[in-house]
Amino acid sequence: MGWEPAVGVGRPFPAHTRNPNSALSRGQAEPFPWGRVLHVLARHYENGTWRVPRLRERGAPAFAVLVSTLLSRRTRDEIVEIATLRLLERYPDPSSMARASIARIVRLIHGVGLERSKAEGIRGAARMITSRFGGKVPVTESALLQLPNVGPKTAHAVRVFAYRKPGVPVDVHMLRVTRRLGVVRGATIASAQVELARSVPVRLQGLLNPVLVQHGQNICQARRPRCPDCPISALCPRMGVDDPGVVPGRDS
Numbered sequence: 001m002g003w004e005p006a007v008g009v010g011r012p013f014p015a016h017t018r019n020p021n022s023a024l025s026r027g028q029a030e031p032f033p034w035g036r037v038l039h040v041l042a043r044h045y046e047n048g049t050w051r052v053p054r055l056r057e058r059g060a061p062a063f064a065v066l067v068s069t070l071l072s073r074r075t076r077d078e079i080v081e082i083a084t085l086r087l088l089e090r091y092p093d094p095s096s097m098a099r100a101s102i103a104r105i106v107r108l109i110h111g112v113g114l115e116r117s118k119a120e121g122i123r124g125a126a127r128m129i130t131s132r133f134g135g136k137v138p139v140t141e142s143a144l145l146q147l148p149n150v151g152p153k154t155a156h157a158v159r160v161f162a163y164r165k166p167g168v169p170v171d172v173h174m175l176r177v178t179r180r181l182g183v184v185r186g187a188t189i190a191s192a193q194v195e196l197a198r199s200v201p202v203r204l205q206g207l208l209n210p211v212l213v214q215h216g217q218n219i220c221q222a223r224r225p226r227c228p229d230c231p232i233s234a235l236c237p238r239m240g241v242d243d244p245g246v247v248p249g250r251d252s
């Protein structure tokens with residue numbers, strides 16, 4: 001039998017309720033219905049004027065995914081998009097970026113914050129890609145993690161969005177949504193990544209980030225989640241929703 005909420009579909013859990021039948025409460029004895037949740041959300045966001053995540057389509061150029069993810073730390077998507085376009089227009093590949101001056105990169109990414117550190121990370125990654133990986137952004141997680149400033153989130157973003165490989169790039173929206181859904185216990189992005197990589201079937205991992213980020217940006221927002229409008233409310237125990245201090249994350 002699959003994971004089922006304590007009350008029927010269409011009847012959300014009342015506030016303050018902890019679902020006694022949740023996957024967590026039952027020690028993950030029954031798998032969380034990831035397929036159902038992700039497909040309901042994907043259908044919900046198909047139409048309308050919803051905010052769309054910066055990374056959504058799979059098959060994007062790997063160097064562009066790498067650069068934009070390195071620029072995205074603590075920066076709003078719209079600013080990242082502009083800076084990425086400006087930078088890649090001037091330095092479109094690892095070999096040209098490897099020869100760029102830090103001052104020039106800093107000027108081109110002006111506005112993203114932490115410009116110098118991000119510029120050094122991007123040029124350092126470009127140099128290593130050129131010298132160690134034959135000019136091609138590597139595919140494996142272990143090779144990606146050798147690049148300067150590249151952590152698990154960036155490595156998984158490159159794998160999912162550039163190479164269409166399984167991966168779980170977790171951001172603050174995903175951390176918040178999955179904790180409220182009761183499928184993640186850890187309070188950090190790193191621990192959530194480990195938990196999700198274990199629990200989400202490989203065939204669904206490509207859908208996970210774009211769908212949950214969009215849900216976190218539009219309905220399951222940090223300060224005021226719109227539970228009455230939520231298409232998966234019947235599957236959600238709303239862990240910590242009435243205790244905002246418990247759930248990290250921001251509306252951005």
Ligand code: SF4
Pocket residue numbers: 177180181219220221225226227230231232233234236237238239241
């Ligand atoms: S908005 Fe978030 S917390 Fe509220 S029911 Fe939906 S997923 Fe759960």
